[in-house]
Amino acid sequence: MHMADALLSPTVGLSFWAGTIATISYCARKLKNEFNDKIIPLMGVMGAFIFAGQMINFTIPATGSSGHIGGGLLLTIVLGPWAAFISIASVLFIQALFFADGGLLALGCNIWNLGIYPCFIAYPLVYKLITGSNNSNKKIMIGSILGVILGLEMGAFSVVLETVFSGITELPFLTFTSIMLPIHLLIAVVEGIVTGTIVIYVKNIQPDLFYSDNKSNNTLLNLKKVLVAMSVLALITGGMLSWFASTHPDGLEWSMGKISGREELPPKEDIFHKTLSKLQEKTAFLPDYGFKKPEMAEPEKAESEKEAWPAVSGGTSIAGILGGILTLGITILIGSVIKFFRKRSLTNTY
Amino acid sequence: MSFNQSEFFDLGYLDYLSYKDTFIHRLDPRAKFIVTLVFIFMVISFPKHEISGLIPFLIFPVILVALADIPIKIILKKLIVVSPFALMVGIFNPMLDRKILISLFGIGISGGWISYLSIIIKFILTISSALILIATTSFPGICMAMENLGMPNIFILQLMFIYRYIFILGEEVVRTNNARELRSFGKKGYEILTAGNILGSLLLRTIDRSERIYQAMCARGFNGKINLFKKSRFLLKDFLYIILLSGFFIFLRLFPLSQFIGKMFI
Numbered sequence: 147m148h149m150a151d152a153l154l155s156p157t158v159g160l161s162f163w164a165g166t167i168a169t170i171s172y173c174a175r176k177l178k179n180e181f182n183d184k185i186i187p188l189m190g191v192m193g194a195f196i197f198a199g200q201m202i203n204f205t206i207p208a209t210g211s212s213g214h215i216g217g218g219l220l221l222t223i224v225l226g227p228w229a230a231f232i233s234i235a236s237v238l239f240i241q242a243l244f245f246a247d248g249g250l251l252a253l254g255c256n257i258w259n260l261g262i263y264p265c266f267i268a269y270p271l272v273y274k275l276i277t278g279s280n281n282s283n284k285k286i287m288i289g290s291i292l293g294v295i296l297g298l299e300m301g302a303f304s305v306v307l308e309t310v311f312s313g314i315t316e317l318p319f320l321t322f323t324s325i326m327l328p329i330h331l332l333i334a335v336v337e338g339i340v341t342g343t344i345v346i347y348v349k350n351i352q353p354d355l356f357y358s359d360n361k362s363n364n365t366l367l368n369l370k371k372v373l374v375a376m377s378v379l380a381l382i383t384g385g386m387l388s389w390f391a392s393t394h395p396d397g398l399e400w401s402m403g404k405i406s407g408r409e410e411l412p413p414k415e416d417i418f419h420k421t422l423s424k425l426q427e428k429t430a431f432l433p434d435y436g437f438k439k440p441e442m443a444e445p446e447k448a449e450s451e452k453e454a455w456p457a458v459s460g461g462t463s464i465a466g467i468l469g470g471i472l473t474l475g476i477t478i479l480i481g482s483v484i485k486f487f488r489k490r491s492l493t494n495t496y
Numbered sequence: 497m498s499f500n501q502s503e504f505f506d507l508g509y510l511d512y513l514s515y516k517d518t519f520i521h522r523l524d525p526r527a528k529f530i531v532t533l534v535f536i537f538m539v540i541s542f543p544k545h546e547i548s549g550l551i552p553f554l555i556f557p558v559i560l561v562a563l564a565d566i567p568i569k570i571i572l573k574k575l576i577v578v579s580p581f582a583l584m585v586g587i588f589n590p591m592l593d594r595k596i597l598i599s600l601f602g603i604g605i606s607g608g609w610i611s612y613l614s615i616i617i618k619f620i621l622t623i624s625s626a627l628i629l630i631a632t633t634s635f636p637g638i639c640m641a642m643e644n645l646g647m648p649n650i651f652i653l654q655l656m657f658i659y660r661y662i663f664i665l666g667e668e669v670v671r672t673n674n675a676r677e678l679r680s681f682g683k684k685g686y687e688i689l690t691a692g693n694i695l696g697s698l699l700l701r702t703i704d705r706s707e708r709i710y711q712a713m714c715a716r717g718f719n720g721k722i723n724l725f726k727k728s729r730f731l732l733k734d735f736l737y738i739i740l741l742s743g744f745f746i747f748l749r750l751f752p753l754s755q756f757i758g759k760m761f762i
Contacts, residue, residue, distance in 0.1 A: 150582035151622035152615045156541045167647075174648035183720045190657020191665075191706040196607025196660070198665035201501055201672065202698070204691030212686065224699070236654035240662075243630045243638070244507050246574050246623040248581075251536050282699050314544045314615060315585050316592035316608060322585075336688070343692025348699055351580060353598065355703060470551040471635065477555045484562035 148241075148256050149428055151249030151304050155312035156216035162308065163254030168233055169262065173228040185229050193220055193233045195278050197240075206336050218264035219273065220341045226266040234261040255308050259301035268297035283346050290345060291338030295331065302330040501673070506570070512571045513566055514633045519565035525637035526644055527734035531741045532629045538745040539621045544611045545597065548754035550618065553745070557624040564632045571624050571631075586615040635659050640728065652721060665702065673700065 177185065188245075203212040224232040235257045241247040248256050267316040276289035306322045309315055348355055514521070529758075563567055593608035630638070634658065643652045655686055672694060676685050710718075 148581060149535060151540060151618065152582040152619035153585060154540060156537060159540065170651055171648055174650045177650055178720075183718065186720075187657060187709040187713060188703065188706040190654050191661050191702050193654060193658035194661035194665045195661045195702040197504075198702075199695050201504060201666065201693055202694055203668045204688050205686045205688065207688070209637060220699075221664065224703075229539065232651055232654055236651060236658055239655060240658060243626060244510055244626050249536065249622040250533065250626050251540055251622070311664065314611070316589045316611070317585060318592075323751060340556060340688055340692050340695070343689060344696045344699060347693050347696030351696075352698060355700075415718075421566065467756035468549040469759060471756050471757065472761070473551045473754050474554065477552075477558050480555065481558035481562045488565060493526045 148248040149252040149259065149308055151252045153309050153312060153314050154252050154255065156251070157313065158308050158312045159251040159254060162258050163251075166254045166257045166261075168236070169258075170232060171211050173231045177232070180228075182244045185225070189225055189229050189233045193237045193240075194225060196237050196358075197219065204340070213333075215340050215344075216260070216298075216337055217341075218297060219268055219290060219338075220344060222269040222343055223273065223290075223341075223356055227269055229357075230269075231261050231265045234265070255304070259304045259308075263300040263304075264293070264297035266291040267300065272296050281349070283349075286345050286349065287339070287342035290342035291335060294338035295334040295343055298330045298334040298337065299327055302326045385418055497717065499668060504662075504670070506574070507662065507666075509570065510627075510631055511635065513570075513604050514634045514637075516632075518564050518632075520560060520632045523737055524728065524730055524734035525633045525641040526730065527737045528629055528633050529638060529641040529645070530738055532625050533623050534742045535745055536622050538749045539618055542614070542618070544614060545607060545608060547614050547617065549748070550614065550621065552650055552748050552753045553621050556741070556745075557621065557628055560628045560632065564628070566628065566631045574627055575620060575623055582615060582619045589615070607636045633747075649721060661705075665698075668701075670700065695724055 196215075199217060200214045203214055205211070218230075218234055221233055225233060237467075238247075238253060238257050238260060240255070242250060272291040273293035276292065277285045303323065303326070306326050308317065309317065309322065310319045345356075397473045471479045535553070535556055539550065542549055557571075558565075561571060589612040590606065590608035593611065594606045596604035597607040597610055598605055633641075639652050639655050642655070643649065676690075676694065712716065
């Protein structure tokens, strides 16, 4: 499930972008130091494989609907966590641009949700631990299913957290969680089975293909590294989040239920705004005409807000609606005029 | 969320559109990228009950679609087809937030409906601006913009590789799907095991292909880094494009233009 721009507050969007960019550059440095060049074309083509693979449908038993792979854990099994994270990030970037999945601000969240958990948690802590060094088919299947379940459930839970922190929707935390987690459990089981099938198929033909950390067989050491990196990242993100939250209280506090219209707009008192409001008063037929006082949830809040320039009242709302419709009309008019003239100039040239 | 064959053909169509030659297409990718980001950020920063302030922002996608000669159909199609996650999650707002916020001619409108409408408008604005960016800027151009803005070289390389090989692997999959359909009847051929094996063999061929690509790259002197782009010049018009449009968006964010226009008529 992809997070969407429209549900996101700038605070949450930017914090997750910061975490995502930090992880991408960390992985890039890691790859530069440790790997041979061969991984570069492999990563790229594997990213394209994810797209192509999503065009191959299969029926989901007992539901009759059809599904396709997501591929996060599969990429990690083939490429290893560092390379897989960059590959997943670039796949999601292309999806956000060409298929408008989510959007550009939400992309940070989406890379985080679909990249961090399979690469740095589900793979090392579940898949690797279960399959170990002698990977039988059974172990691969169990590892894939459990790994995908953990990765996807954590991703789904992140979507819930991001949505609730942003506070654009009214959906309560618990309700949202109880919708998201079961849905993703079903998706994850199917995805896990498909991932396991693919890995087993490939293993039977070419067993040496998968990523293995042959430099150091000490998985515990690597685990430690991963955990340290994760907690540092979490700290950075948490720090960013609270910093943003304290300087721009609109993001987090908004979700605490302080809803009373346009809280964000402070009254502007510079010359520019004064001139404009004077002009506005002169041109308006019914200046400062309020229709009906809105029924606020918090009356004392409304009192203090009322005098602010763009106060929420029936009158300004009507002005807003009328103005909105007019603006929409003007916008469409401008668009069609440009289109008309372009067409004419094109037909003239031919 | 899903990438299917029709998405695959749309991808090619968007790619074709991005190589048109209009004023917008000729602007520097960096300028267009930055302006799109500013636009999205300004739209998203509106509080949840905002509607009238968001409407003037529609002028940006509308003018760009018109100036850049993009068929409006493809943008509308994408807006409808795209995963309705935001709309699905937002639909709970009218059910949960029933406080009457404004009342028009005696009919009360609850805060939930207002915030839901606000989500829909934000959705249209952010999605269409991202689509217009890709329809007016070639993909290598966007990669160049990203690299100049400081993304690691290896990430940019991935984007370029994926973009190049989506088309090749995609066509392979179209053939594979045809072959599967010809060999299967009714619901058969779509079991998870079959799909898993098809995907497995596609994976093997993909990895083989990457091996050949690597050898070809080595034969051409690849040494771990690819210098992707020659430096393109950032012209005055690009600079003006950033300044003017960003300034305009900030103005729209701070000044309620819709209400101003509305008040002139009331």
